[in-house]
Amino acid sequence: MIEMETMNVDVNQQIGTPGSLDQLFIITKYELLNYFRSRRFLILLIIGLIIDFILTGIIGYYRPQSFLSSNLSFYGGWVGQSITFIIILSAIFFGGDSISGEFQNKTGFFIASRPIRRSSIYIGKWIASFVASLLIMFIFLAITIANGIYYFGYSIPYQLGDAILFSILYLAAVLGFAFFFSSLFKSSAYSILITIILFLFAFTLMQDLISSLVGIEPWFIITYTAGIITNIFTVPFPAHIVHSTTQIGPKRTIFTTTYNATISEGLIIMAGYFIISTILGLFIFEKREFN
Amino acid sequence: MxxxxxxxxxxxxxxxxxxxxxxxxxxxxxxxxxxxxxxxxxxxxxxxxxxxxxxxxxxxxxxxxxxxxxxxxxxxxxxxxxxxxxxxxxxxxxxxxxxxxxxxxxxxxxxxxxxxxxxxxxxxxxxxxxxxxxxxxxxxxxxxxxxxxxxxxxxxxxxxxxxxxxxxxxxxxxxxxxxxxxxxxxxxxxxxxxxxxxxxxxxxxxxxxxxxxxxxxxxxEEITDKFSTVDDSAEAQFSKPIDESINRQISRINNVVSVERIDSRSVRIKYTGGLQSQEYILASLAGMQLGLIGFKSSSTRLEDTYLNLIKETL
Missing domain, CATH: 3.40.50.300 (P-loop containing nucleotide triphosphate hydrolases)
Incomplete structure (x- = not known):
């Protein structure tokens, strides 16, 4: 009899629901598990490795001076040209349907009907995407640095550290923006497509049109700020505004204005994008109904 | 509480x-x-x-x-x-x-x-x-x-x-x-x-x-009593064939309204009085030693209740 009562107490004991922060990391853990088993993680990793191996082969075979003249030009050429592409692909692969997929695939019903705040789900998933993207980025950078050590020894310019820090903030901003767009849609296909169009075409096009045709600084476009990741390898740092003239005939000259984000401006815009898009995305996800 | x-x-x-x-x-x-x-x-x-x-x-x-x-x-x-x-x-x-x-x-x-x-x-x-x-x-x-x-x-x-x-x-x-x-x-x-x-x-x-x-x-029980217009019913199955005399015996059990033969070994019993009646009828059938091997109440009353209520809102 005593034994039975003890058993009843065990079975029916009140178990406390973990705090929101703990639940957030539980979501992160299982989301990462999903990513590491997913094809999209593998594909992104392969893309990163392909870029690395192509550059390794080209530099090893052709020995281009644009890369091998100094360690700064080597890292600038390698990291500056490729890392933003990998970051944008990460946002598309991990952020594009991260929230919309919960509605379309009905996986949201499995989690959101439990005693958990929606913000824990949103932020937990965001952190998982961030960690998965960082992992891809660091594998890419490890191969870059291994090549750099081969050609220049352990003389690694401090600008590489700066570029990595800028890249991490850029990744946060781009992922925050992708999550925001993902929370706007209930269809994975739409949200992925719009993320692809925006980051791979629309932003770059708008940036060029606004700066060269309208003549205003495109500071409000996220991809504009990525310039600081490339420009940090240029000494001295490029001027904020560059006016240039091009002679295209005996009597015709074209005047163009190019803008380069300053480091402080770039960092502020990235941080702004991250904060604003995360707040908006969270707000939308909190209000969205699982119909 | x-x-x-x-x-x-x-x-x-x-x-x-x-x-x-x-x-x-x-x-x-x-x-x-x-x-x-x-x-x-x-x-x-x-x-x-x-x-x-x-x-x-x-x-x-x-x-x-x-x-x-x-x-x-x-x-x-x-x-x-x-x-x-x-x-x-x-x-x-x-x-x-x-x-x-x-x-x-x-x-x-x-x-x-x-x-x-x-x-x-x-x-x-x-x-x-x-x-x-x-x-x-x-x-x-x-x-x-x-x-x-x-x-x-x-x-x-x-x-x-x-x-x-x-x-x-x-x-x-x-x-x-x-x-x-x-x-x-x-x-x-x-x-x-x-x-x-x-x-x-x-x-x-x-x-x-x-x-x-x-x-x-x-x-x-309360809802079906209130809204259903049909009697409770149950299907009883027996191990041996049942004849008219057995039908009459079942009819005499309290609250049984009618007994309808489904085939040689099963009957549909309509009754009033809800669950208490159902329990009593089942016990009576078992006591009669007729070879009762199955007794399944049907959801007719709930269905009738449902249809009555839903119809009323149309």
């Missing part, structure tokens, strides 16, 4: 000009199973979604154990679990991982997690699939995992939205058995369904809803 309480206060949900739920007032308490009956689009799923904060009411309150789900979802759902529609589980996860996720979110200590997962998986008869990926499962298998997930943490209140949806007849019977066994463990179960025999078989009370309005709520 009962610990297990679900309460809807003037719960209303509108989608533009369409009213999915209209001033629903419902108070369920205690340890029992309440069937939530209504045709498709009546407002059953809408109600359950509001109780799990998947959607928000236009006005009114949804309370679980006195806590407003919209104001404090985490606390309100801490002792309540739900199965709404047929949720998809992340396809790359195994059953064990999916249930571990739920167990961790519910705060089940690591030391108990494994045994509890194995226990609930055994209850839905999925032990052989514990370490297989959910992605390749059929709809019915996924629904079993979903049901297992609602049992994690031993919640006192369980909300089930058409839990037998997608299951084969055997699976449906097993789920009904699970719900019946859950009732014995001091739980309040609120189960939506449009399968009348399911509700008649499993539930103690019934709430009927149509066009977002509650039409009736009360003990099954």
């Amino acid at each position: 009962d610990d297990n309480v679900i309460e809807a206060i003037n719960l209303t949900k509108k989608y533009g000009s369409f009213t999915a739920l209209s001033n629903l007032n419902l108070n369920l308490s205690g340890s029992k199973c309440v069937g939530f009956l209504g045709p498709n689009g009546a407002g059953k799923t809408t109600t359950l979604k509001i109780f799990t904060d998947l959607i928000r009411p236009t006005s009114g309150q949804a309370l679980i154990n006195g806590i407003d789900v919209q104001r404090n979802k985490k606390k309100a759902l801490s002792d309540c679990s739900a199965l709404i529609e047929t949720p998809e589980i992340y396809p790359s996860m195994t059953v064990r991982e999916a249930l571990s996720l739920v167990a961790e979110l519910r705060g089940i200590p690591r030391s108990e997690r494994g045994s509890q997962i194995e226990e609930v998986v055994a209850e839905v008869k999925m032990t052989d699939w514990l370490d297989k990926n959910v992605g390749k499962f059929s709809k019915g298998m996924k629904q079993r995992v979903n049901i297992a997930s609602t049992l994690i943490g031993n919640p006192s209140i369980i909300l089930l939205d058409e839990p037998t949806s997608g299951l084969d007849p055997r699976g449906m019977a097993e789920v009904r058995d699970i719900v019946k066994s859950l009732k014995k463990k001091d739980r309040l179960i609120f189960m939506s369904s449009h399968l009348l025999n399911e509700v008649a078989d499993v539930c103690d009370e019934v709430a009927m809803i149509d066009h977002g309005k509650l039409l009736a709520y009360g003990p099954l």
Whole structure:
């Protein structure tokens, strides 16, 4: 009899629901598990490795001076040209349907009907995407640095550290923006497509049109700020505004204005994008109904 | 005071000009199973979604154990679990991982997690699939995992939205058995369904809803007594052929209205007086030593009640 009562107490004991922060990391853990088993993680990793191996082969075979003249030009050429592409692909692969997929695939019903705040789900998933993207980025950078050590020894310019820090903030901003767009849609296909169009075409096009045709600084476009990741390898740092003239005939000259984000401006815009898009995305996800 | 309480206060949900739920007032308490009956689009799923904060009411309150789900979802759902529609589980996860996720979110200590997962998986008869990926499962298998997930943490209140949806007849019977066994463990179960025999078989009370309005709520017996215009009936099966004299013998049992021969070994008995009568008739038949091998009450009265109530709202 005593034994039975003890058993009843065990079975029916009140178990406390973990705090929101703990639940957030539980979501992160299982989301990462999903990513590491997913094809999209593998594909992104392969893309990163392909870029690395192509550059390794080209530099090893052709020995281009644009890369091998100094360690700064080597890292600038390698990291500056490729890392933003990998970051944008990460946002598309991990952020594009991260929230919309919960509605379309009905996986949201499995989690959101439990005693958990929606913000824990949103932020937990965001952190998982961030960690998965960082992992891809660091594998890419490890191969870059291994090549750099081969050609220049352990003389690694401090600008590489700066570029990595800028890249991490850029990744946060781009992922925050992708999550925001993902929370706007209930269809994975739409949200992925719009993320692809925006980051791979629309932003770059708008940036060029606004700066060269309208003549205003495109500071409000996220991809504009990525310039600081490339420009940090240029000494001295490029001027904020560059006016240039091009002679295209005996009597015709074209005047163009190019803008380069300053480091402080770039960092502020990235941080702004991250904060604003995360707040908006969270707000939308909190209000969205699982119909 | 009962610990297990679900309460809807003037719960209303509108989608533009369409009213999915209209001033629903419902108070369920205690340890029992309440069937939530209504045709498709009546407002059953809408109600359950509001109780799990998947959607928000236009006005009114949804309370679980006195806590407003919209104001404090985490606390309100801490002792309540739900199965709404047929949720998809992340396809790359195994059953064990999916249930571990739920167990961790519910705060089940690591030391108990494994045994509890194995226990609930055994209850839905999925032990052989514990370490297989959910992605390749059929709809019915996924629904079993979903049901297992609602049992994690031993919640006192369980909300089930058409839990037998997608299951084969055997699976449906097993789920009904699970719900019946859950009732014995001091739980309040609120189960939506449009399968009348399911509700008649499993539930103690019934709430009927149509066009977002509650039409009736009360003990099954009381509701059918009030709204049904037909008698209770049951099918009795015998091991040997029955003749006219046996028919007459059965007719003489108290409260039996009529006895109709179905075939040489079975009869349909119509009676009045509800469950008490049913119990008495069954005992009498057994005592008559006629070779009774089966006795199954039919859900005719519930069906009649349902049709009467739903018809009235058209």
